[in-house]
Amino acid sequence: MKRLLVVLIVLMVSAALFAGGQQGSSGAAAGGGATLIGLAMPETHVERWVKDGSTLKAQAESKGYRAEVAYADADQAKQNQQIGSFLTQGARLLVVGQVNDGVASAVADAAKDGVAVIAYDRIIQNSADYDYYITFNNFKVGQFQGQGLEQGLNLKAATAANPKYITFFAGSPTDGNAFFFFDGAMDILNPYIKSGVLKVVGPYPETSKDTANFQRIATENWSAPIAKARMENLLAGDARDVTLDAVLAPNDTLARAIIEALRADAKYADKLPIVCGQDAEAASIASIRDGGQYVTVFKDTGKLAEAAIILADAILKGQTPSIPGAVLASDIGLSSIGDTGKKTVKAYLLEPVMITRDNYKVPIDAGFYTAQEKSTYNF
Ligand code: BGC
Numbered sequence: 001m002k003r004l005l006v007v008l009i010v011l012m013v014s015a016a017l018f019a020g021g022q023q024g025s026s027g028a029a030a031g032g033g034a035t036l037i038g039l040a041m042p043e044t045h046v047e048r049w050v051k052d053g054s055t056l057k058a059q060a061e062s063k064g065y066r067a068e069v070a071y072a073d074a075d076q077a078k079q080n081q082q083i084g085s086f087l088t089q090g091a092r093l094l095v096v097g098q099v100n101d102g103v104a105s106a107v108a109d110a111a112k113d114g115v116a117v118i119a120y121d122r123i124i125q126n127s128a129d130y131d132y133y134i135t136f137n138n139f140k141v142g143q144f145q146g147q148g149l150e151q152g153l154n155l156k157a158a159t160a161a162n163p164k165y166i167t168f169f170a171g172s173p174t175d176g177n178a179f180f181f182f183d184g185a186m187d188i189l190n191p192y193i194k195s196g197v198l199k200v201v202g203p204y205p206e207t208s209k210d211t212a213n214f215q216r217i218a219t220e221n222w223s224a225p226i227a228k229a230r231m232e233n234l235l236a237g238d239a240r241d242v243t244l245d246a247v248l249a250p251n252d253t254l255a256r257a258i259i260e261a262l263r264a265d266a267k268y269a270d271k272l273p274i275v276c277g278q279d280a281e282a283a284s285i286a287s288i289r290d291g292g293q294y295v296t297v298f299k300d301t302g303k304l305a306e307a308a309i310i311l312a313d314a315i316l317k318g319q320t321p322s323i324p325g326a327v328l329a330s331d332i333g334l335s336s337i338g339d340t341g342k343k344t345v346k347a348y349l350l351e352p353v354m355i356t357r358d359n360y361k362v363p364i365d366a367g368f369y370t371a372q373e374k375s376t377y378n379f
Helices: 002-025 048-062 076-088 101-112 138-152 176-194 211-217 224-236 252-263 282-289 301-316 361-365 371-377
Strands: 036-041 066-071 093-096 116-120 132-136 164-168 198-200 246-248 296-298 346-350 353-355
Touching: 036 048, 036 076, 048 066, 048 301, 066 076, 076 093, 076 101, 093 101, 093 301, 101 116, 116 301, 132 138, 132 301, 138 176, 138 246, 138 296, 138 353, 176 198, 176 246, 224 252, 246 252, 252 282, 282 296, 282 371, 301 346, 353 361
Parallel strands: 036 066, 036 093, 093 116, 116 132, 132 346, 164 198, 164 246
Antiparallel strands: 296 353
C-alpha cells in the first residue's frame, strides 16, 4: 500500500514537471524542459559583451526560456564549436554576436536544423541563412564620434592658417560595424580636411572603401595592446614633429589604450589631444568627467538585449515583432545596413547618444553600471 502511494506520488510529480516542460516550450515557464535559446557572444576583453551576455540571459529567462551564454575569446573556430554545442543541446533560436565571417558555416548548420538566428550588434556577412539583425544606428555612432571631435577642436572656428592635427584609428577589419563607425565619423570630418582646417597625420582613408589605408588604421580584433603599440609607433614616427590635437579612436577600450601611450609622451603630459570612443565604459565615463577622454557614445546595451529577446520571443511564437524604441532600417532608408552580401535581412536599429562632460551622467542615471562600477568610480 505504502509502495503504491510512493509510485502514485512519483507519477503525479512527473506529470506536473512534464506539463511545466510543455508550457516552457512555448516560452511560458523556465526549467529543464523549457525552450533553449543559445547566446553566442564574441569576446570578453571589451567589457560590454559581458553585460550583453548576462542581460540577454536574464531577459530570456524572464520570458520563460532556458538560456545559455558562451564567450568566444575573439576566436571564430571556438564560437562555431559553441554554436554547434547549442544545436546539439536542441536550442531553437540563437542570438549571435559574431567574431568574423567564418560564422556563416555555423549559421548554415542552424538553418539546416530549422533554428532561427538573430545577428546581434554585428551583421553576419556572406550568409543567406538568417532573417534578422538587431543593432544600433552605427553610422550615427560614427557621426557622434566626428561631432565630438568637431566640438572639442572647435573646428567651426578653426582656420587653414592655424590647422588642427588628427590621426586615425579604426576597429577590427573583420567587424562590419568598424566600417560604419569610420564612415560616420568621416562624414563629419572630411569637409574640414578638404578645406585645410584639419590635417591628417599618418594614413588617411577618405572612407572605409580605401581598403589599403583602412587596413593601416584598423585594429585587429579590437585589441587594446595593438592600438597602444600603434600609437607609440606614431608618436615616434609620423607624429614626431607635430603636436596632435585629436585622435579618432573607435571605442573606449582602444581610446584608453591610446591615451595611455599619449600620457607616456612628455609632449602630452599637460594637455591630451581630444580623443573619442564609444560604449560609455565606466572607466571612460570617469575619464570624461575628470577631463581626460573627451567624448564617448552611449549605446544602452541593456535595451539592445531586451529588444533582441522581444524579437526572439516573437520569432519563436510565429508573431510579428513589435519592438519599443527600435526602427526598421528599411523604414528610414537605411536598408543597406541589413545587406549581408547575399540577401537583405530585416535590420532593427536603436538610437545611440553622444556623451561629453556636459551630460556624462546620462548612462549613470539610466542604471547602466553595476554597484561595483559605481563604487569604483564614485558615480
Ligand atoms: C561593437 C562595439 C564594441 C566593439 C568591440 C563592435 O562591434 O559595436 O560596441 O566596442 O565591437 O567589441
